[in-house]
Amino acid sequence: MATMAEQIEARIVAALHPASLEIIDDSHLHSGHAGHRAGGESHFTVIVKAAAFEGLSRVARQRAVYTALGDLMAPDRIHALVIRADTPDT
Amino acid sequence: MTDPVQARIAHLVGNNDVVLFMKGTPLFPQCGFSSTAVQILDRLGVNQYESVDVLSDPEVRAGIKTYSDWPTVPQLYVKGEFVGGSDIMMEMYSSGELDAMLDELGVARED
Numbered sequence: 001m002a003t004m005a006e007q008i009e010a011r012i013v014a015a016l017h018p019a020s021l022e023i024i025d026d027s028h029l030h031s032g033h034a035g036h037r038a039g040g041e042s043h044f045t046v047i048v049k050a051a052a053f054e055g056l057s058r059v060a061r062q063r064a065v066y067t068a069l070g071d072l073m074a075p076d077r078i079h080a081l082v083i084r085a086d087t088p089d090t
Numbered sequence: 091m092t093d094p095v096q097a098r099i100a101h102l103v104g105n106n107d108v109v110l111f112m113k114g115t116p117l118f119p120q121c122g123f124s125s126t127a128v129q130i131l132d133r134l135g136v137n138q139y140e141s142v143d144v145l146s147d148p149e150v151r152a153g154i155k156t157y158s159d160w161p162t163v164p165q166l167y168v169k170g171e172f173v174g175g176s177d178i179m180m181e182m183y184s185s186g187e188l189d190a191m192l193d194e195l196g197v198a199r200e201d
Contacts, residue, residue, distance in 0.1 A: 058178045059160075066161050073161050080123065081162070083177050 004041040007072060015068035018050040019088035026082070042079040049088045061085035095153035103157075107197050108139035109167040111154050116141050123176040127164040130176075130183045134192060135199035169195045 002010070005023045012021055026043040046065065053061045062083050072078050103109050108131070114120030116128045131139060144151035144163050155161050158172040166173040168191065173179065182188035192199060
């Protein structure tokens, strides 16, 4: 069973073919807070650079990431996600 | 728009210069991202805005996700337009774009 971070990575790679991708599991920062679960894997930061973001607004870039994640983006799976989406030249 | 919840959201967004859909209230945010959004508006001197606590309104909590095809809260609207969530607010605040946009759109602010 792939970890949540591995599933996030696989979906973003497949949909956006990123030049670089970093996925940080922030779940430990949220223990005791609503949305945190035993076993973690609920809070993530995704830093992604992809040529696919060229010419897209910030909203459109982030929407593209949400779309790539599909059903992973549910409160009982990914509870919270920080997204930094840029083009490769930045 | 026949869905009453979508109509309510459209009414809120259409009749207030600045609307923040959030978890909790500006005084007592119930989520770190909502708290960030409130602090950004505060720093920019936006002190008269409509805040909607989605935790106390399950219909709006569900409806706001489809309204802008955006799966998360907070969500900021200025002059009827969806601006983004807390990541975008933070990026635009840091770069000065949010400040410039509020000026451009003539949003009332405290000096």
